[in-house]
Amino acid sequence: MTAPTMAPPVSEREARDVAEAARETEWHAPSFLAELFGGRLRMDLIHPHPEPSADDEARARPFLEALERFLREKVDGDAIDRAGKVPPEVIEGLKALGAFGIKIPREYGGLGLSQLHYTRAIAMVSSVCGSTVALLSAHQSIGVPGPLKAFGTPEQKKRFLPRLAKGAVSAFALTEPGVGSDPAAIQTVATPTPDGEAFILNGEKLWITNGTIAELMVVMARTPSVVVNGKERRQITAFIVEAGWPGVEVVRRCDFMGLKGIENAVLRFTNVRVPRENVLWGEGKGLKLALITLNTGRLTLPASSVAAAKRCLEISRQWANQRVQWGQPVGRHDAVAQKIGRMAADAFALEAVSELCSTLADKGGYDIRLEAAIAKLYNSEHAWRIVDDTVQIRGGRGYETAQSLKARGEIPWPVERIMRDFRINLIFEGSSEIMHLFIAREAVDRHLKVAGPLLDPRTPLGTKAAALLRTGVFYAGWYPSRYFGWGRWPRYAEFGRLATHVRFAERMSRKLARTTFHAMVRFGPRLEKRQSVLFRLVDVGADLFAIAAACSRAEMLRKRGQPEAVELADLFCRYARRRIRATFRTVFSNEDTRTYALARQVLDGKYTWMEAGLV
Numbered sequence: 001m002t003a004p005t006m007a008p009p010v011s012e013r014e015a016r017d018v019a020e021a022a023r024e025t026e027w028h029a030p031s032f033l034a035e036l037f038g039g040r041l042r043m044d045l046i047h048p049h050p051e052p053s054a055d056d057e058a059r060a061r062p063f064l065e066a067l068e069r070f071l072r073e074k075v076d077g078d079a080i081d082r083a084g085k086v087p088p089e090v091i092e093g094l095k096a097l098g099a100f101g102i103k104i105p106r107e108y109g110g111l112g113l114s115q116l117h118y119t120r121a122i123a124m125v126s127s128v129c130g131s132t133v134a135l136l137s138a139h140q141s142i143g144v145p146g147p148l149k150a151f152g153t154p155e156q157k158k159r160f161l162p163r164l165a166k167g168a169v170s171a172f173a174l175t176e177p178g179v180g181s182d183p184a185a186i187q188t189v190a191t192p193t194p195d196g197e198a199f200i201l202n203g204e205k206l207w208i209t210n211g212t213i214a215e216l217m218v219v220m221a222r223t224p225s226v227v228v229n230g231k232e233r234r235q236i237t238a239f240i241v242e243a244g245w246p247g248v249e250v251v252r253r254c255d256f257m258g259l260k261g262i263e264n265a266v267l268r269f270t271n272v273r274v275p276r277e278n279v280l281w282g283e284g285k286g287l288k289l290a291l292i293t294l295n296t297g298r299l300t301l302p303a304s305s306v307a308a309a310k311r312c313l314e315i316s317r318q319w320a321n322q323r324v325q326w327g328q329p330v331g332r333h334d335a336v337a338q339k340i341g342r343m344a345a346d347a348f349a350l351e352a353v354s355e356l357c358s359t360l361a362d363k364g365g366y367d368i369r370l371e372a373a374i375a376k377l378y379n380s381e382h383a384w385r386i387v388d389d390t391v392q393i394r395g396g397r398g399y400e401t402a403q404s405l406k407a408r409g410e411i412p413w414p415v416e417r418i419m420r421d422f423r424i425n426l427i428f429e430g431s432s433e434i435m436h437l438f439i440a441r442e443a444v445d446r447h448l449k450v451a452g453p454l455l456d457p458r459t460p461l462g463t464k465a466a467a468l469l470r471t472g473v474f475y476a477g478w479y480p481s482r483y484f485g486w487g488r489w490p491r492y493a494e495f496g497r498l499a500t501h502v503r504f505a506e507r508m509s510r511k512l513a514r515t516t517f518h519a520m521v522r523f524g525p526r527l528e529k530r531q532s533v534l535f536r537l538v539d540v541g542a543d544l545f546a547i548a549a550a551c552s553r554a555e556m557l558r559k560r561g562q563p564e565a566v567e568l569a570d571l572f573c574r575y576a577r578r579r580i581r582a583t584f585r586t587v588f589s590n591e592d593t594r595t596y597a598l599a600r601q602v603l604d605g606k607y608t609w610m611e612a613g614l615v
């Protein structure tokens with residue numbers, strides 16, 4: 001048995017340098033969240049709520065209707081869970097519907113639908129079977145079609161996209177036994193052949209979804225380092241690899257807590273010859289490609305989270321009406337009613353966040369990277385709580401499998417499976433911790449650009465003096481503008497009852513920017529290490545985004561004749577406001593230092609005596 005590499009083969013600084021080199025450093029298009037972290041609530045960027053064009057809707061409708069019929073008639077999520085396999089007829093049926101090429105342009109044989117309709121399709125599949133979602137999503141959210149469409153040469157597109165649209169399953173291979181969240185340590189190597197015509201690929205990839213059945217995959221590998229400013233820079237390159245090539249081997253199929261039908265594998269590459277024309281985008285651009293692909297790729301999980309939240313709401317509503325204990329339906333007992341009320345309000349906000357982000361991605365001319373990261377983080381975390389509450393509301397039945405419920409003649413609501421299938425959403429495609437860090441990095445970017453040299457202890461004294469002057473001039477204008485502003489009546493009156501929440505968001509966005517600045521001043525370069533402080537700032541930003549999205553969506557629905565949407569948005573905002581106030585209170589007043597110190601002692605083995613008594 002081999003243990004995963006525990007010691008990092010690269011230093012912390014090297015890992016950070018690699019991540020920084022892959023960052024998109026410029027903001028070429030507007031972003032609501034970039035503005036929000038800078039202290040400005042730009043409702044004009046998201047409101048009125050963007051809507052898909054009538055043409056897009058008309059093109060998507062027949063596919064979505066056919067998909068719905070297919071899911072109802074042919075896909076049994078519980079049977080797939082028990083068998084541990086998505087049956088071939090389901091995969092073939094999905095191929096026939098075009099479900100493997102939803103976003104692939106029509107000229108290449110795909111359906112050419114929008115991001116919004118793609119995520120709606122994924123949400124529909126999610127409501128039936130998590131394993132089937134994993135298959136479709138690994139293929140087209142992160143697999144070959146996405147990066148190929150964005151970065152492929154016309155020749156590469158012609159070669160691969162029609163195959164992929166017809167259903168040649170694809171995968172995305174980044175993770176390795178020693179490489180999880182930190183891609184700098186990639187051990188898979190691609191060595192150029194002496195004639196420069198190809199690369200020889202060697203290495204092992206872990207947990208590759210679709211790995212057992214994929215025909216094509218994007219593989220991330222190290223290529224020879226380059227020297228930049230006298231320093232070695234690690235290069236990571238993306239390759240399109242055919243699973244059928246000599247030297248590509250499925251070592252084993254992995255098995256998980258949930259998603260029992262997922263085709264996930266350990267893959268080994270032994271002297272695999274990859275022609276140079278299979279390099280995607282260019283040597284050394286692999287990590288940037290992965291990050292950019294994930295900007296929109298990440299929008300799938302927020303939509304799956306919405307589906308889980310809605311399914312849970314449906315089950316909780318029915319069960320809490322039906323189940324009588326202590327003389328009345330359990331839904332009338334305050335403790336259960338509180339859960340259901342919050343569940344409905346939260347589910348509304350999660351859908352607002354997901355739909356808003358997908359429509360913004362379709363609109364173009366909008367930088368979606370922060371929105372997608374927050375949507376992934378926020379929706380998966382909040383939906384997980386909804387799933388947990390649903391298990392609680394179902395009581396013992398929440399813990400019982402659907403098959404066992406059915407055998408006893410009860411409705412086989414698959415809450416137990418939903419919980420098992422859902423948990424991974426907080427880990428893959430960027431764990432919650434990594435999403436927090438990614439967002440925090442962008443949130444402090446403006447400050448780093450201005451005050452970075454001043455805060456960096458390595459900056460020479462002369463440069464520091466110039467930086468001090470520049471920084472002083474910038475903040476003399478910036479800081480007062482983030483203090484004074486009008487976030488009170490009658491601003492945002494067009495939101496009616498919800499205007500008070502939008503005004504709150506305006507005031508709090510300025511407070512968020514100020515608090516971020518205070519944190520920079522207080523901790524200086526050490527802020528990077530104070531993850532809990534950064535995470536709180538991100539959580540405030542996420543809640544403010546959700547308030548804005550929920551108000552905008554409620555307003556759109558109200559105008560369409562659904563006034564009760566305002567009720568849902570209002571309750572959601574009230575809870576979010578309480579959370580925001582509480583989070584602000586703990587940004588600087590907390591037990592972080594003490595907790596960190598205790599954790600260090602735990603890790604050093606000081607409390608192993610507590611583990612006594614276990615067998």
Ligand SMILES: Cc1cc2nc3c(=O)[nH]c(=O)nc-3n(C[C@H](O)[C@H](O)[C@H](O)COP(=O)(O)OP(=O)(O)OC[C@H]3O[C@@H](n4cnc5c(N)ncnc54)[C@H](O)[C@@H]3O)c2cc1C
Pocket residue numbers: 138171172173174175179180181182206207208209210256259262264424427428429430431432433434437531
């Ligand atoms: C079912 C499944 C399917 C998957 N599919 C794919 C796939 O198709 N392709 C692919 O390439 N990969 C895939 N993965 C891998 C997945 O993306 C990784 O599990 C994920 O990136 C996290 O890496 P890790 O598990 O090694 O965790 P680690 O990186 O080892 O992290 C362990 C813990 O530490 C935290 N952590 C790590 N670094 C930091 C830090 N700097 N600050 C604070 N906290 C930190 C993490 O958030 C996590 O909680 C899959 C995994 C699973 C389980």
